Amino acid sequence: MADAAGRLATLAEEMLGAPLPIRIRAWDHSETGPPGAPTLVLRRRRALRRLLWKPGELGLARAWVSGDLAIEGDLYDALDRLAGHLWERDPNPGPAARRRSRPAAALQALRDPRRRAAVRALIVLAGPGLPPPPPREEVRAVRRGPLHTPRRDKEAISHHYDVGNDFYELVLGPSMVYSCAYWDRPDTTLEDAQRDKLDLVCRKLALKPGQRLLDVGCGWGSMVLHAAREYGVSAVGITLSEEQASYARKRIADAGLTGQVEIRVQDYREVLDGPYDAISSIGMAEHVGAARYAEYTGILHRLLKPGGRLLNHQIARRPEPDEAAYRVDEFIDRYVFPDGELAPVGQTVSQLEEAGFEVRDVEAIREHYALTLRRWVARLEASWREAVRLTSPGRARVWLLYMAACALSFERNRIGVNQILAVRTPGDGASGLLLRTRDWRG
Template structure:
């Protein structure tokens, strides 16, 4: 079997045209691959069958989610993912075709022969039950979007609390010099958004994709605004309403189970959209931008916080990661930041500021992974072992993607100009960031779900 394991890795290297970047240990204890490389464990023959039927990212993800493939206890998860990512990005590596036709040539036949010697030839294994396989309706229709959002966000509020911590904020934190913890960094992010929007007492704020209500709670308590938060996740809305009531802010905050396309009651003085636009889709993005423009009062500001991908070479079509699409964000789409800016401008906005927070997201994701791992038995009891493994893999892989600059995250500040063309913003960034601090806004302890720490401001 040791010889067979070596033949398997050798055959695979012949197929892909490059050295395998990982050490592979099989279910019988045999090993092959670079001795100094991070290691993965094929726990059973089904793991190899998954890789044969879906070579590449999807097969690896299915094997990991199902528990057929593990990270060797002596290896670091991030090192494994970094090695796989570097290999996948290598322009000299042959692209794996996601299907059995690649086994028709001589290199492919050698892989099949090695798999046969290991007893791993067999029918296609069923995907883990966490995979989304059946989607109904037109892409980004309201019904289909509700189903996609439910798949990701209606996992269980208690599960998300374990991962995200007491702030219940599911977006990139802002790691200032004073941030000593994830909670500090998330509160700093909330405050940064409020200051960019220039919030003042009495203003009306719309938070699109409000999650569990953390931003509207912070804005109402610390900036004295009246806020509306909308989400199409039933579990998010239920907990957000509970948090608002517990904070004694029900007279200033309304949480709605509502699609952004259904919000009718503008104008708002400011709109925030944090980690939501990735679900909109390129075909609907101009609709999204125009509707938010229509909901803003002249001189009002939009803060759009969104993950961005890198532009593609001419002629290459965009394709979301198959693992992310099938297990994490069904129907999600990423666009380059330049495309986002162009769509906002096409809708009538004037884009005034773009701030990249890429390094901040890598660190945030590592904190979430650490939270999940620290509460692993409870997390698997709440969401199931397969779903917990999905979240561990996607958050760790996303951290590597941000750290290696494959994707980014940007806050775009835009305004709806007045009829005379005025933006309402001071001339410099320093001035408009400082203007909210000069307001006589209410300052007090954060709401009970955020703890009893004072505000970072």
């Protein structure tokens, strides 16, 4: 099997119609590709079997998570090159054109004799046998029944969040905020940028002492702690993660705020003790799903008192030419956020309005999330051995790939993130906002 890298590069070019943009090092230590480019390392032949068995993102993810495949050099550069090469847009013009997997499209176009010959040669190069089972970090259980029932949502949340609070401390830092920070300058510390984001949310909600705040998807309690300590509100935080709730309660007790802040393990559909003066939902609505989004907005509208404000902080995808054809990213669904779904920001605004909200402001902050993710990646890489010890080598690789790829997606405008301020405006229209300018910036 001499020069496996050269043979692989030649066959890949025949299948994909273009040379690979990165170097390749194969299991026989042969290497080829553009000088100075990052190197895709196939440590074992079974990496190729994984790629052939599931061409596209899922095969690449399985090879990466299992350690059969690695990248040497600049990870961001490698992912950027691969994203531009392994995915092609449909011929429909415009930024919303759907992406198609080049490997999957190539395998489907086997009427071309040259491609058929390349596939047969790749199968021989990959060696005999089927690929091994998916890595244990992948969601393996068969998910049946309707999406986004309370039980299924709880299982999905547990898969992502109940992997150890120590691991999340390592990645997120002392703030324990798992959402986009808000940066005045790129050299601001992550801790300061997360504090500024929480304070921005509090100012947009116009929180005042004595008010009741509901934080939907409260995570490790950072928002309710900040709002109670700095703005004097009485706060309730809800999460479906037992580990998050336990951690948040300890933080609240240590801060002496037990009588002011309550943490519940509770689904948003089970909250019955409204009305609240304000509601924050920061990085939670991505878990709601299209089938339940009208229910979600309706419940939040009912839980707010007339004149109350909602701050919905949510990742958005770009619109699809055919929205019915939208599919959740396979890697994200199998390894990161099971059953998570993204929606275009216009669709989210429309659904808030249909629930009875008056949308008063939309602030797009996607560049802020790219910078946040790069800081999380740097923290993970700096403490890699400890991250592996706290979880598993596969779990640490999942996080590294997921965060680095998402940083690039935000930078390249493939996805965005928006803070939507909405009001349950009274029937007489007297919201009391007087929002002539964004005076919450301070």
